[in-house]
Amino acid sequence: MNPSLKNFFNEEKKRIFTPDPFFHTRVMARVKQIQAGESEIWDFIPASTRPVFGLALMLMLAFLAVQTLAPEMPERGFIDAVLESESSPGEVFLYTGADVPADDELLQLLGFDETR
Amino acid sequence: MEFDRELIVRAQSGDPLAQEAIVKQFSSMVFRLISRFFRSREDVEDLAQDVFLKLFTRIDQVRPDENFSGWLARVTVNTCYDELRKTRRRKTAMETYGPQPFSEPSVAPAEPDSFGKARLALQSLDPKLRIPLILKEVEEMSVEQIARTMGLTQTNVKVRLFRARKKLIGILGQR
Numbered sequence: 706m707n708p709s710l711k712n713f714f715n716e717e718k719k720r721i722f723t724p725d726p727f728f729h730t731r732v733m734a735r736v737k738q739i740q741a742g743e744s745e746i747w748d749f750i751p752a753s754t755r756p757v758f759g760l761a762l763m764l765m766l767a768f769l770a771v772q773t774l775a776p777e778m779p780e781r782g783f784i785d786a787v788l789e790s791e792s793s794p795g796e797v798f799l800y801t802g803a804d805v806p807a808d809d810e811l812l813q814l815l816g817f818d819e820t821r
Numbered sequence: 822m823e824f825d826r827e828l829i830v831r832a833q834s835g836d837p838l839a840q841e842a843i844v845k846q847f848s849s850m851v852f853r854l855i856s857r858f859f860r861s862r863e864d865v866e867d868l869a870q871d872v873f874l875k876l877f878t879r880i881d882q883v884r885p886d887e888n889f890s891g892w893l894a895r896v897t898v899n900t901c902y903d904e905l906r907k908t909r910r911r912k913t914a915m916e917t918y919g920p921q922p923f924s925e926p927s928v929a930p931a932e933p934d935s936f937g938k939a940r941l942a943l944q945s946l947d948p949k950l951r952i953p954l955i956l957k958e959v960e961e962m963s964v965e966q967i968a969r970t971m972g973l974t975q976t977n978v979k980v981r982l983f984r985a986r987k988k989l990i991g992i993l994g995q996r
Contacts, residue, residue, distance in 0.1 A: 707990060709938070713939035717857070717958075717959045718961075720856060721852070721853050722865045724848040724849060724866075729848065731870065732869075733837065733844065735874060736837075739874065
């Protein structure tokens with residue numbers, strides 16, 4: 706290696722700063738300051754359970770958001786209400802998907818009456 | 822080593838006395854390492870404080886049975902690396918976008934002596950090359966220790982040392 710570089714590195718070995726006697730006090734003051742600003746809800750939860758707790762909280766929030774923000778499908782809209790008054794029981798059965806009635810009642814509703 | 826282990830476990834549980842004892846025990850080592858890369862006492866002190874703050878915010882990651890001083894050296898070197906990169910970016914930005922010198926100096930600046938030349942050459946090296954070179958030549962670490970401290974492979978360290986020396990000799994040859 707270049708001799709001037711070698712001398713330079715040897716000189717550099719002697720250049721060392723040492724901490725003053727109050728260095729640790731200053732560091733601890735900063736640590737306390739940071740810790741005081743950091744005490745949040747997470748500090749009350751053990752570190753090992755934080756991921757599970759976080760996931761559960763996220764799922765709950767997502768569920769609440771869906772419940773609150775997603776519009777609910779109306780069971781019976783304005784147009785349905787108007788048309789319903791004009792439709793026969795057979796049409797109501799066909800278009801609304803109501804509970805299936807008994808066989809003979811169904812045939813009656815659809816106009817296949819046995820007596821006919 | 823056993824003392825370190827006990828201290829670390831206590832510090833992890835948030836004992837301020839243990840944390841203070843760690844600062845007292847390791848501050849000289851942290852100061853020495855930072856002194857290798859920064860020349861002003863204020864910079865060294867600020868960075869040493871940052872290192873201990875980082876240490877206590879990540880103390881959960883420390884495994885008490887591992888080599889704690891090695892882990893702390895790694896945090897210290899990484900902190901220095903980040904700061905050197907920031908300084909380099911600021912310098913480049915100032916040279917590119919900063920104000921131009923008001924007037925040409927009427928007297929040529931004094932020619933730096935050989936130490937000054939070496940220092941300037943070293944400062945002009947990229948921190949990626951400068952740090953392993955200083956750790957090798959000044960801190961007298963082995964390639965393996967440098968690799969562990971910087972989180973690199975030994976081959977990578979050797980390549981960086983070779984490039985750093987080559988570049989340094991090239992810069993000094995030009996001046």
